[in-house]
Amino acid sequence: MTSHFSFDIENQDPDTLARTGQLHTAHGSVKTPAFVGVATRATIKALEPQALIDLGLQIIIANTYHLHLQPGEDTVAGLGGLHAFSGWNRPTMTDSGGFQVFSLGASKEHGVGKVASIFPGANTPAKPKVRPSKPLVRLTEKGVDFRSVIDGSPHTFTPESVITIERKLGADIIVPLDECTSPLHDHAYTKSSMERTHRWAQRGLAAFQLLKDDETFPNPHQALYGIVQGGAYHDLRLESARTISNMAFDGIAIGGSLGRSKTDMWNVLDWTIPLLPDELPRHLLGIGEIEDLFMCSARGIDTFDCAAPTRLARNGSVFLKGAPRHRINLRNAQFINDDGPIDPQCDCFTCQHHSRAYLRHLCRAGEFSFYRLATLHNLRFLVRLMADIRDAIDNARLTELAREWGFNL
Amino acid sequence: MTSHFSFDIENQDPDTLARTGQLHTAHGSVKTPAFVGVATRATIKALEPQALIDLGLQIIIANTYHLHLQPGEDTVAGLGGLHAFSGWNRPTMTDSGGFQVFSLGASKEHGVGKVASIFPGANTPAKPKVRPSKPLVRLTEKGVDFRSVIDGSPHTFTPESVITIERKLGADIIVPLDECTSPLHDHAYTKSSMERTHRWAQRGLAAFQLLKDDETFPNPHQALYGIVQGGAYHDLRLESARTISNMAFDGIAIGGSLGRSKTDMWNVLDWTIPLLPDELPRHLLGIGEIEDLFMCSARGIDTFDCAAPTRLARNGSVFLKGAPRHRINLRNAQFINDDGPIDPQCDCFTCQHHSRAYLRHLCRAGEFSFYRLATLHNLRFLVRLMADIRDAIDNARLTELAREWGFNL
DSSP: OOTTOEEEEEEEOSSSSOEEEEEEETTEEEEESEEEEEOTTSSOTTOOHHHHHHHTOOOEEEEHHHHHHTTOHHHHHHTTHHHHHHTOOSOEEEEOSHHHHHHHHHTGGGOGGGTGGGSTTTTSSOOOSOOOSSOSEEEOSSOEEEEOTTTOOEEEEOHHHHHHHHHHHTOSEEOOOOOOOOTTSOHHHHHHHHHHHHHHHHHHHHHHHHTTTOTTSSOSOOEEEEEEOOTTOHHHHHHHHHHHHTSOOSEEEEOSOOOSSHHHHHHHHHHHGGGSOTTSOEEETTOOOHHHHHHHHHTTOOEEEOSHHHHHHHTTEEEOTTSGGGEEETTSGGGTTOOSOSOTTOOSHHHHHOOHHHHHHHHHTTOHHHHHHHHHHHHHHHHHHHHHHHHHHHTTOHHHHHHHTTOOO | OOTTOEEEEEEEOSSSSOEEEEEEETTEEEEESEEEEEOTTSSOTTOOHHHHHHHTOOOEEEEHHHHHHTTOHHHHHHTTHHHHHHTOOSOEEEEOSHHHHHHHHHTGGGOGGGTGGGSTTTTSSOOOSOOOSSOSEEEOSSOEEEEOTTTOOEEEEOHHHHHHHHHHHTOSEEOOOOOOOOTTSOHHHHHHHHHHHHHHHHHHHHHHHHTTTOTTSSOSOOEEEEEEOOTTOHHHHHHHHHHHHTSOOSEEEEOSOOOSSHHHHHHHHHHHGGGSOTTSOEEETTOOOHHHHHHHHHTTOOEEEOSHHHHHHHTTEEEOTTSGGGEEETTSGGGTTOOSOSOTTOOSHHHHHOOHHHHHHHHHTTOHHHHHHHHHHHHHHHHHHHHHHHHHHHTTOHHHHHHHTTOOO
8 A cells, every 4th residue: 555545444334334434645535435526527517626625525536538538648747637737636536448448349339429429528519520430449458449539549558558647647546447348248258358357457556566656747646446347247256356356456446347237236246345355445436326325335335436416417407305216307397486496405505596496497598507506416415415324324323324315225 | 767776977087988987776786887797598608696796797688588488587577586586686687689689580581590590599409499481580560570499489579568578577777679780781771670669669668667666576676778779870870869868768778780890880889979868877789899898988888798708708718918809719729738827917716726728628628617617717807807997987097008908099
């Protein structure tokens, strides 16, 4: 473990695997379990970093693939790294580009037109200028060759180059290149992919250790998490959990396909977590619906990231405890004359200042201000929910809190 | 003049017709000359009302046509009027829908497809669902029949109904229905249109006076400005200025075509303003480039509204004194590694927190957060510029200040 990164476990729930703790990074601490905001291109969509501080978000995750393509890691490094570049001087993560590799790869057979829709930023004006006739992605033992969705230019990620890119970006927590398999991949493919990802993990770790004390990078004090793969296959998850745990990572991320249902996902966590070193922090990649925050905290996950809460907000869907799925859609006609806030219990900027009727109007008019106001609410709601979950764990009443929200742990 | 509306002239520039003053409305005062922010659909694009207060904007103008179509004036009235609805509890205006009448009318021969592009909100997802084969607009002595660009439904504006709509919306300053002619209209058409607009002004004023003390409206204490028309024709502008000045309006707006060049516009103001009663406030509709703020203040305009500063911002063009046309475009490659703020002299949120390099990245990525950050800067820049212009008038040095900015009054 690096000297500038550590994880203290504070309390263990008596009934579940849930625990509270503190993750200490070079840019501050994170109380866990915590929701990690998704800032794909070094911004959470529709929110400036200062708004995240105001609403109490502790940590964000940016996307290595997107920032490599634009503005490029050298530009970010030249400007002092992700923290100085974005003005968010608090804990950060970057993912590996593995999800993008999967997304581009899996969509090959559907043609290029399908690609845009899988990108979180598909609503940006940046459209592919070149529509390559060649496949967008080629995986080899060496790494991944792919074409930019921005301009069609060829790029290669290797386990080593991804570490260099992430060192230049300078997030506090980084992960090695992996292949994120699909629920449709069979056991044989998932196994061989997992084995390659393990070899890539070893190569990434070696590259990371070589560069470890290099003060020329914007953030010399990064932590590297390993990624457990294996799809929804019991034997593969066990093998991957053991293999990754035996490498000198600072934490463990659980990635790849988590199956075809929530039950599959709970199973994957139930198989995996008991094999991981207790003392290491555990991150679940790309998961974070409200139900998940309870069910995965209870299974021993310390941090989650998920684009859904912010994407839902932009579509008019805002969180409200007790509503079906704990959310309402402001596009609905029932809110046209509703002068109350989204949530009378909420202390967010939006609920303090604006009515459902005004928000519905902005939403239907497609006003940019709506995206910000709805996103502020959804993130503040999750920040408060995670604080409640931590408090429940500290007071041995997580099961009770989950039941209040309609979930049986 | 209504008791809740008054205009105090404070200082008169010795060299020009510029003057400083205070406009007192039912929702507070406005120091003039002032820039009026364009909040077409009851929001300035990409900014929530609280941000406007923070940056010092004094007054906004919303659009009667757009708010009539969505969410409808009865909805807004039911929620307490524009102020309570939007959360902006400060001075407001609404325009008459006249510009939209012009835009839809002039675009008839170009087909419906052309219509969307002339709307300030053409970037919203709300697309016409119905493409009517009938003309979108029909003008008669009675008023204007038109079809909604949202759903093709038929609507009619009369001088009387527009006053009722504006009374329900409840802005502090409203204007009667007018036809905004085009620079391409000849003298004969412009004259007959002007004469009709004068008759509409009289009808609007009568309707306004009938409803004047009606406490069932959200804002009983509104002021009504008359609109001077006449295109770029000398005789018509004189006639319109005299006619409108002789009606019992609380202020005068200058509308319609201002010709084909800045010189034409200066001429229109030079002809018109001396004929207007000194004691009434004067608004210039839809004009507000930096040069205009100087040149029109010097000609005796008290308030301006213009969508350009916020639209420019969304396109990456941000104000910087001394740059060509006093602006730079953040999309330009020269800013990719620029870690300085847009404007080192600026105290806006954006300049205090973010670099040109980060803003350029957000702009090129099409991030919504860019729209907000750039708009914040441009509006704050104008708020500070107008304060400087007022200060210069108060100190008899407007000509000097204009020269510093490269303009000869």
